[in-house]
Amino acid sequence: MKNFLLQLFFLLFVNNALLCMEKNDQELKIFKNLRCLICQGQSVADSNSDFAQTIKLVVKDKLKDGKSENEIYDFLVSKYGEWIVYKPQMNKTNFILWASPYLILISGLILFFYLMRKRHK
C-alpha cells in the first residue's frame, strides 16, 4: 500500500512541474516583485507609468545579460533602496518579520498541548 501511494505521488506531482517556468513567466514574476516608486502602492507589472516602463527595460536587459533574479534585485536595491522590492530580503533587520508569524503559531500550539497534557495528569 505504502509503496503504491509513493509511486502514485511521483506520478502525479513530479512530472514536468519544474519545466513550467518559462522566460516570460520569470520576467513577469520579477515585475510583480518590484514596487513602482512613483505610484501609490502599485507594482511595476501593474503600473502604466514611465518609471515602470523604464524599470521593465532594465530588467529585460539584465535578464538578457544572463543575470539571475536575485542579482537583479540586489542591483535595484543598491540603486533605489529596499523599498523597491516587495519581498523583504532575509537579513538581520527583517529576521523578526519572517520568523515571528511561525514563532507565534508554533509557540501557541506548544502551549495549547502542554496545558492539555497537564490537565490530563
Add this chain to the structure above:
Amino acid sequence: MLSNIGNLLIFFTVVTSLLVIFKSSKLILSSANSISKNIYQLSILQSTFSIMSFVVLVIGFVISDFSLITVFQNSHTTKPLIYKISGTWGNHEGSLLLWINVLTIFSYLFLVFSKKFNNEFRLGTIITQNFLLLGFLAFLLFNSNPFSYIFPVPLEGLGLNPILQDPALAIHPPLLYVGFVGSSIYFSAAISSLFTNFGGKQFALSIKPWVIISWVFQTLGILVGSIWAYYELGWGGFWFWDPVENASLMPWFVMTALMHSLIVLEKRGTLYNWVVIMCLTTFTLTVTGTFLVRSGILNSVHTFANDPSRGLFILMFLSVMILFSIITFLKKFKLQNYLIETQSKETLILLNNWIMIFFLATILIGTVYPIFTEVLINSKISVGPPFYNTILIPVVIPILFLMAVAPRVGWIKAKFSISYYSLLVVLFALLINFLIQKAFKSYSWYSNLIIISSIFLIIYTLIDLFRGNFKKDLNNRLSRIISHLGFGLLIFFIGINHTLTIEKDFNLKVGETKNFLNYQIKFKSLDLEEKKNYKAVVGNFEILNKMKKKSEKLTPEIRIYDRPETITYEASIKSNISHDLYLTMSNIQRTEFYNIKFQEKPFMIWIWVSVILIALGGITKVFRNESNT
C-alpha cells in the same frame, strides 16, 4: 443653512447619548428589574437624529451646496446623480458620519432584539456602546466635521476622484462599515458581561447573531472591494495585500475565529475568557485598521483621506480603548475550569482559532513592520504579496483538511482515527487533480498540494450534505456546509486561476498584430469619445483564439477626467463561465506605441461566486436562528 441644521442634529445626537448613559446608569444603580420605556425612546431618537444628519449631508451633495467644505472638496455639479449621492460616503468626513449612523442603529437594534437576556447586561452594553459613540462624535466635531462651513461660497466643487466614481464603490463602504461597526456590539457586550458577570451559554446566544451579521457584511464588503480592484485598478488581480485591504481582512479572521469558538461556549459552556478576548480584539482591530488607513501612515493604492492630525486622534481613542479593555479584563478575570478532551471537536475548534490568529498575526506584523523599521533604524522596506504568500499559503493546506474533517468529530470525547473513507476521498481528489493537469497543463507540486486539499474539502463537504438523516438534521448543518463548500471552492478556483492564467505584456502601434500561443491580438483603431465628465481614448482590439476559432472585440480606454484632472486606465473585460479576457492599454510617452496588457483568467466569476457562497452560509444561519426563536 444646511451646515447649521447638520451641526444641530449632531449636537442632539450627543445630548441623547449622554442622556442614555445617565438614565441607564441610574437604572443599574437602582437595580430595577426592567428597562424603562425612556431608554428605548431615547435610543430611537438618537438613531433618528443621526440618520437625519446624514440625510442632510446627502441633500448637501445632491443640491451641490458648496458652502459645506466636504461637498466643495468632493463633489461637482456635472457629476451624475448616483455619484453625487455615493460621494457622501466617498470621503473621510462623510464616511465617519455613516459610521456613526451604523453605530446608533445597531445600538437600537441590540436593545430591541435582546429582550430575553439579563437587563443589567443589556444596559451595560448600551452604556459602553454610547461611550464609543461619544468618542466618534467627538472625533467628528473637533476634527472631521462634515458640516464645516466655507465662506465665501465657491461656485464650483473640486470633484470626486474618478476611480471612486463607480457603482461597486458606492456600495462597498456601507457594507464594510456594517461589518466593522457591527463588531462594536460584541465589544460592548463583552465589557458589559465582564462587569455584570453575565457569561456562559446565555452570553454566547446574546452576541451570536451580531457576530454572524457583521461577519456576513464584512465578507461581502471585502468581496465588492476586490471586484472593484479587479476591474478598476487595472491590475487584473483582485487582492494585492495592500495595507487598506489588510485592514479589512484582519477583523475578518478574528470574527471567523470568534464565530467558531462561540459554538463551543454555547454548547459546552466553556472558553468564556477566550471568547471575550476575541470580542475585544475584533473591534480594536477595526479601529486599528481605521487608524492605519486614515492617518496616511502607510503607502496604499487606496489614497483617500489621510491627515496626520486625524491619526493622532484615532490613536488616542485606540489607546484608551485598549487600555480600558485590558484593565477591565484583568480585573474581572476569573480562572475558568476548562474541561476539554484532546480528542474532541472543542480541540479542533481551538486549533482552528489558533490558525486564524496566526493569519491575523502575520498580516498585522506584515502591515506594521515597515513603520517600525522606518522609525527605529530608518530603513524603508516593502512588505508585499510575496511575503504573505510565502508565509500564509503553507498553513492554508492543513486548514482545508481541518475544515473537512473537524465538523464530523463529536463533542466532549471522540476518537480520532484515519478512516478508509477519508483515504478514498483523498484518492478521488488526486484523480480529479490529475485530470485537470491532463486537460490543461501541469503545475508545480506546491499548487498541486493546494488544489488537491481544496478538492478534498469540496468532496468531503458535498458528501456531508447527503449523509445521515437527510431532512432532519440538514437544518443544523446547512449553513456550515454552504460556507465550508464556498471556502473550498474559493481556494480551488484561486489555485486554478493562479496557475492557468495566461499573461502577456507588450507594445503595439495602431494597425499592428501580435501573435503568441493560441492568440492573435489585432489593434484595429483608436476612437476619441467625449462624455459628460471625461474624454476617452478608446482602443478597438480583436482577439482571436486560433484554437477555438473564436474572436472577441475588446475596447480598453484611457480616460481623462477634468474634475479633478486625472487620467485613468479602464480595463476591458469579457467574462464568461469558463474564463475572463482582460485587456488594458496605456500610452507610452513620446512614441506612437501603446503598452498592452493581456490576460486570460480562467474561472474568474467562480471566485466571486465562491465568496458569495461563504457569505450565504452566514445568512442562512441568521435566518434560521430567527425562525427558531
